[in-house]
Amino acid sequence: MTQTVALPLWAFGLLLALAVLAALEWLLLPSVRWYFRRKVRGVISEISVRLNIDIPQFKLTRRQTLVDRLLLDPKVMAAADTWAAQQHVPANVAMQRVNRYAREIVPAFNAYIYFRLGYWLSKTFARMIYRVRLGYTDSTALAAINPKSTVVFVMNHRSNMDYILVSFLAAEKVALSYAVGEWARIWPIQGLIRAMGAYFVRRDSGDPLYRMVLQRYVQMATEGGVPQAMYPEGGLTTDGRLRAPKLGLLDYMLKGFDPGAERDLVFIPVGINYDRVIEDRSLLRKANPDAARSSLWHTLRVTGGQVFKQMRLGLLGRRYRHGYACVNFGKPLSMRDYVRTHALDLRALDDAARRHVVATLGQTLMQQIGLIIPALPVPLVAAVLMRDPQRSWSELELKSEVQELMKRIEALGAHVYLPRSDRDYAITVGLRMLLLRRLVQEQDGLHCPNPQELPVLAYYANSIAHLQVQCA
Numbered sequence: 001m002t003q004t005v006a007l008p009l010w011a012f013g014l015l016l017a018l019a020v021l022a023a024l025e026w027l028l029l030p031s032v033r034w035y036f037r038r039k040v041r042g043v044i045s046e047i048s049v050r051l052n053i054d055i056p057q058f059k060l061t062r063r064q065t066l067v068d069r070l071l072l073d074p075k076v077m078a079a080a081d082t083w084a085a086q087q088h089v090p091a092n093v094a095m096q097r098v099n100r101y102a103r104e105i106v107p108a109f110n111a112y113i114y115f116r117l118g119y120w121l122s123k124t125f126a127r128m129i130y131r132v133r134l135g136y137t138d139s140t141a142l143a144a145i146n147p148k149s150t151v152v153f154v155m156n157h158r159s160n161m162d163y164i165l166v167s168f169l170a171a172e173k174v175a176l177s178y179a180v181g182e183w184a185r186i187w188p189i190q191g192l193i194r195a196m197g198a199y200f201v202r203r204d205s206g207d208p209l210y211r212m213v214l215q216r217y218v219q220m221a222t223e224g225g226v227p228q229a230m231y232p233e234g235g236l237t238t239d240g241r242l243r244a245p246k247l248g249l250l251d252y253m254l255k256g257f258d259p260g261a262e263r264d265l266v267f268i269p270v271g272i273n274y275d276r277v278i279e280d281r282s283l284l285r286k287a288n289p290d291a292a293r294s295s296l297w298h299t300l301r302v303t304g305g306q307v308f309k310q311m312r313l314g315l316l317g318r319r320y321r322h323g324y325a326c327v328n329f330g331k332p333l334s335m336r337d338y339v340r341t342h343a344l345d346l347r348a349l350d351d352a353a354r355r356h357v358v359a360t361l362g363q364t365l366m367q368q369i370g371l372i373i374p375a376l377p378v379p380l381v382a383a384v385l386m387r388d389p390q391r392s393w394s395e396l397e398l399k400s401e402v403q404e405l406m407k408r409i410e411a412l413g414a415h416v417y418l419p420r421s422d423r424d425y426a427i428t429v430g431l432r433m434l435l436l437r438r439l440v441q442e443q444d445g446l447h448c449p450n451p452q453e454l455p456v457l458a459y460y461a462n463s464i465a466h467l468q469v470q471c472a
Contacts, residue, residue, distance in 0.1 A: 132324075177198065
């Protein structure tokens with residue numbers, strides 16, 4: 001019993017590692033979990049009182065519980081049986097596939113990370129890059145929404161900054177849940193995005209089993225009252241124009257909508273615009289089928305170069321933020337009122353008839369989004385310059401034309417954002433931004449588009465092209 005036992009060094013190291021893991025599991029980790037749970041409860045209590053935000057219980061449900069609910073959902077199980085029969089595989093193989101999809105989709109919302117870390121990061125980063133402005137808001141209509149309604153923010157998609165911008169501006173009202181694409185499923189941001197309440201979506205997936213799992217999660221979240229944000233366009237605009245809506249998520253939300261249920265489904269149109277989109281050249285390259293695809297190294301090198309340039313300009317006191325970023329919130333659309341007005345019961349329609357109704361609603365929402373998109377200084381100046389790219393304008397001529405365009409846009413009921421409530425100043429800062437980026441050239445007091453940068457200039461003009469068409 002007292003004899004010495006000799007062990008190889010590797011075996012001793014392995015035993016020591018196992019002992020440390022056991023100590024962590026049984027002694028330290030429970031205390032850490034208790035500490036963070038207390039922090040989360042504190043944040044939830046604070047926001048309930050200070051911000052009057054009621055986080056739905058569904059959003060606070062443990063992730064594993066939501067995964068189990070999907071696995072045991074009758075519709076998901078029926079889809080798994082059908083898939084197994086079609087693929088000639090055992091049912092347990094299909095359920096393993098469902099489990100993988102559910103774990104991929106379901107978020108792991110953490111109120112502490114969302115309202116402490118996420119809010120601070122989004123606010124700091126957005127204000128560092130842009131002059132962030134909350135433009136028009138239909139406050140009366142928003143205040144009239146029944147608190148028990150499920151609210152869905154539907155918005156145009158110009159930049160990946162949209163996620164940050166809207167989350168920051170809406171954080172004092174709701175905790176949003178986003179549908180994000182596969183681009184976000186990379187380490188280390190994947191965990192943070194899950195903790196912020198986002199759920200991952202495979203765009204254009206042809207797997208019916210995956211679509212059923214996604215459909216049931218979206219329906220559960222909607223029925224549970226989770227505030228959501230979605231982009232009907234399905235992805236970033238590559239030419240600056242509004243895109244036709246993709247109706248998948250919208251159809252999932254509406255498929256089982258019951259107008260007599262406790263919760264109404266309310267869509268709030270949101271319009272976003274920027275004086276400068278960080279990814280503008282990358283998006284234009286993506287839209288050009290003849291353009292060479294950039295390598296990862298090239299992307300990292302260009303991004304690093306831009307960061308270094310901005311740091312250098314900041315140290316020299318010559319750094320300008322990328323102009324204005326503005327968000328407008330429009331009039332809510334109640335589905336309860338919509339189906340009553342149109343004498344519809346979506347549950348009673350077959351797939352073809354329901355999709356027709358969803359397509360009509362999608363077009364209506366896109367029209368409302370288009371009308372609420374703010375007309376900012378750079379797009380306004382770019383729109384006038386692109387009428388005749390060969391023409392040179394004096395500053396006085398340019399300002400006169402831009403002011404006339406502003407008046408026509410406002411006559412439509414759309415919204416022009418005026419920094420300092422000054423039209424002349426708005427045009428001045430828009431022109432200055434274009435000159436700084438060398439998108440516009442100045443010679444002998446005359447301004448004209450840079451011939452080599454016409455696609456970029458058109459990209460910004462296109463952000464309000466739908467408004468120009470209506471007021472032509």
